[in-house]
Amino acid sequence: xxxxxxxxxxxxxxxxxxxxxxxxxxxxxxxxxxxxxxxxxxxxxxxxxxxxxxxxxxxxxxxxxxxxxxxxxxxxxxxxxxxxxxxxxxxxxxxxxxxxxxxxxxxxxxxxxxxxxxxxxxxxxxxxxxxxxxxxxxxxxxxxxxxxxxxxxxxxxxxxxxxxxxxxxxxxxxxxxxxxxxxxxxxxxxxxxxxxxxxxxxxxxxxxxxxxxxxxxxxxxxxxxxxxxxxxxxxxxxxxxxxxxxxxxxxxxxxxxxxxxxxxxxxxxxxxxxxxxxxxxxxxxxxxxxxxxxxxxxxxxxxxxxxxxxxxxxxxxxxxxxxxxxxxxxxxxxxxxxxxxxxxxxxxxxxxxxxxxxxxxxxxxxxxxxxxxxxxxxxxxxxxxxxxxxxxxxxxxxxxxxxxxxxxxxxxxxxxxxxxxxxxxxxxxxxxxxxxxxxxxxxxxx
Numbered sequence: 001x002x003x004x005x006x007x008x009x010x011x012x013x014x015x016x017x018x019x020x021x022x023x024x025x026x027x028x029x030x031x032x033x034x035x036x037x038x039x040x041x042x043x044x045x046x047x048x049x050x051x052x053x054x055x056x057x058x059x060x061x062x063x064x065x066x067x068x069x070x071x072x073x074x075x076x077x078x079x080x081x082x083x084x085x086x087x088x089x090x091x092x093x094x095x096x097x098x099x100x101x102x103x104x105x106x107x108x109x110x111x112x113x114x115x116x117x118x119x120x121x122x123x124x125x126x127x128x129x130x131x132x133x134x135x136x137x138x139x140x141x142x143x144x145x146x147x148x149x150x151x152x153x154x155x156x157x158x159x160x161x162x163x164x165x166x167x168x169x170x171x172x173x174x175x176x177x178x179x180x181x182x183x184x185x186x187x188x189x190x191x192x193x194x195x196x197x198x199x200x201x202x203x204x205x206x207x208x209x210x211x212x213x214x215x216x217x218x219x220x221x222x223x224x225x226x227x228x229x230x231x232x233x234x235x236x237x238x239x240x241x242x243x244x245x246x247x248x249x250x251x252x253x254x255x256x257x258x259x260x261x262x263x264x265x266x267x268x269x270x271x272x273x274x275x276x277x278x279x280x281x282x283x284x285x286x287x288x289x290x291x292x293x294x295x296x297x298x299x300x301x302x303x304x305x306x307x308x309x310x311x312x313x314x315x316x317x318x319x320x321x322x323x324x325x326x327x328x329x330x331x332x333x334x335x336x337x338x339x340x341x342x343x344x345x346x347x348x349x350x351x352x353x354x355x356x357x358x359x360x361x362x363x364x365x366x367x368x369x370x371x372x373x374x375x376x377x378x379x380x381x382x383x384x385x386x387x388x389x390x391x392x393x394x395x396x397x398x399x400x401x402x403x404x405x406x407x408x409x410x411x412x413x414x415x416x417x418x419x420x421x422x423x424x425x426x427x428x429x430x431x432x433x434x435x436x437x438x439x440x441x442x443x444x445x446x
Contacts, residue, residue: 001032002053003039003079012073013066019052019074026059027051034136036080037115041140043072082119087112088128090162091150092231093188098224100368104416114145121291123148123186127166134172143181144214147173150187151194152205160193170205177212184288185216191234195244203251203264210259217289218248219267225370235372241274261285267293269375272340293375297344303436304352311444331357333443334392334399334428336384338376339363348436353443360392368415377404381417385425398431400442406432 003025008014025033028042029049042048048064064072087110090097096110114129114137116122123146129137137145147169151157154167176183185206189195194202199218206213220236227233236244245266255263262285271278281302284295331354337345342363349359364387366373368380388399406412410432411419423430433439 001034001079002026003033003076005074006077007075009073009075013064013070014073017062017064019050019062019072020055021075022055024053025050025074025076026053035115036082037118037136037140037142039076039080044068048072082113082115084109084111084116085113085128086110087125088163089125089166092160092162092193093190093221093233095222095224097230098222098226098369100224100226103414107414114142117146118142118144121146125161125166126169126172127161127163134175138175138179138181141179141181143183145176145181145183147183147185148188149173149185149202149206149216151198152202153194153198156194156198160190173206173209173212177209182212182214184214186289186292187216187218188221189218189236189244190221191236191240193233195240196247199244200247200251203248207255207259207263210261210263213263215261215285215288216264217267217292217294218244218264218270219292219294220269220273223370223372225372236270236273238274241270242276245270245274245276265289265294268295268297269293269340271297272344272374278344297341300436300439301348303438304348304440305436307437307440307444308352331443331445332360332396333357334360334362334388334396335439335443336362336364336376336379336388336399336401336405338379339365339371339374341376348439349443352440357443357445359443360396362388362392364388376402378414379405380415381413381422382415384413385422388426393426393428396428397445398429398442399426400431400433400439403432403434 005019005021005023005025007021008019027033028039029045030051031042033039033042046066046068048066050062050064052060052062054060089112094110096108099107111122112124112128113122114124114126117124125148149169150160152170157166157169158164173183187194187199187202189199203216206216220241221233223233223235248264248266252262252264255261262283265284268278278297281298284298287295287299290296290299335345335349342361346361349361353359364379364384365371366379367383369378384401403410406419413422419430431442433442
């Protein structure tokens, strides 16, 4: 495959070896370069042979010697760009299949691309990878990967994914382990399908692959109101969530004793639903599954603790003469949250708010997807605006919203309401809160 070079960085290795825009890369070390994954895998090597088609049309081989940390400094066009490969499964719990009609097209894309798993931490099923591509995963030592397992029972996995080829997950994970590739795993847990003994069997299978298995997240199935003609599923209730946590506890303890890690972590939703206390910060080790909502609340609280500790250290340094803000005055802030996190947000804001400051925690019901969706990150602009009581805004200095309510660019809610419109419809300023440290700073008026 030919990749036209669109630019070469000044002072780079490529420039030093006479490579220029308009040349085309044909191969590296005699092997074709399919995409950016191949390019990155080859370019970290200290000794390289590039096969180029010069602008003149002549084919030339350039031998390069460099430090392994040095980038080549070559820029490419669209031919090297990764286009997400879409999922061919029809999972019974797929959230995209439950997406509200009419939402922006990007919300309806089902990606199942191991390359994005490697580069961005996206979860993949490995069912959409043929043998040649699986061999490339091994050849490129694509580690770690993030794998949606759900169950290791072959027949059940085929049923849950509506894919008759989905049953060989243990065989593929074993091959990854033998190749030195490690992986984080995800289980979307559906009551009556892959919970209970089935879940424990899956966890034991995954533990057998440690240390290649780095972590396993167990998250509850999310069901929106847009499930017409989809498989009938049920949600976890409080008793079911507590039973799951109780069932995991001895397994986690055994893993800590035998392999030095809890290995499996339940998402925050199980603790919120069951009423069980959120585990302490250290429980989550290095937070390997934070993007799955595993440890978000513990991380939030730790951020607030760190901010408080910094305040105390600053006061100690100045022997109490430094003013950290006029905390004797009355300040009012409105904090937006979803149903599941409400008790924890009330507890944290009461714990860390300065004297004289009131934080009004406003719970927003999710009418956009349905009230069964309770997490803050899936709240929309219109639902939020329509449910903030006017009395909550009275005297408020700002409305605080989580950055997770907005897309990456921080400009749009899930219902396509712009942040600008959202702000224009409120009588007080809006502040986007990034983490616990930022929340502490916000309620302290900084």
